[in-house]
Amino acid sequence: MIFFILLTLIVYQAYVQLQKFCQKAWLNPMLLSILTLIPLLVFFNIPFEHYYEATTVLNGLLEPAVVALGFPLYQHIQTIKKQWRQIVILLFVGAVITIAISFCITIYTINQYEIAVSLSLKSVTTPIGIALTEQLSGNNSITAFAIILAGLFGALLGPPWLSFINVTSPKAQGLAIGAASHALGTATISRLSYEHAAYSSLALIISAVVTAIFSPIIIKILVHFL
């Protein structure tokens, strides 16, 4: 058990050093660790369940890690207080639109309700995503898969894309990535600045609430009309 934890930590730390040495943003240690460990497990025929059980400690540390993200949020509370109404409305609209569009596109292309539900729940933090998936009869595996991908896409490609389209303020970047890539995005973007992290955490919370409350309603309405 310790072996897999150590392995994960060593691989991760190696890539951290590599990134420091090469100074390239795309040498993301988390992504590279995942891309290294997957072939290793496959090659040595180690079942994922085995690895997952062994690294439960790491996974368990996610909860306190998310709590810790409250610190950047605290540091920026004053500025956030002034704009919280706009932020909530914006995130509400964004979440609703994305849930609806994801659901509809999936129905039109793949035409399977289960998959459509799972894909529309991807921009929310994992525990909520899974809970809602069960509530709405989606497919847990697909939701988990989609959540991870949404997290990775937003975390790694989000900041360069946003800068490219002239979204340069750390607040806007943070908010966008927190909304689309939940905790994974927030953790990655906090390396840029605490302002990024604060707005990302904020978006994470608000999107989670909006999705949790409104996704069942939205999906039921869509099912009715499609």
Added chain:
Amino acid sequence: MFSHIIYSILSVGICLLAGKAIEYFLPILPASLYGMMIFTALLHYRFLNAKRIQPCIEWAIANMAVCFVPAGVGIINHFELIKSHGFMLITIIFLTTFLLLTFVGITYQRQLNRHNPTIKKELNN
């Protein structure tokens, strides 16, 4: 230094426990999110000493990404899924994630620019 570490761990731990308690009665959000809000509130109202906690939290946040690695490796379980609908799924996930990113990013950036035209000028210089 050591006492700061213990203090930080205890603070986060207590917030998380409180979060679990709230989750029990209000299962809308996971415990960690309630914990995050409690943590922020306690810091804001000065029940917790931000200076003592800061170094530990900074270290934690800088290194937290490693905790996502096991979850990410979990994609292994979905190879079959990727084989059947893979390309379409990934495309939809990619496009809709970027849709959300772009929408929130651009809209909020516009609002910020409207409120602070001087900042926009500084950024362009």
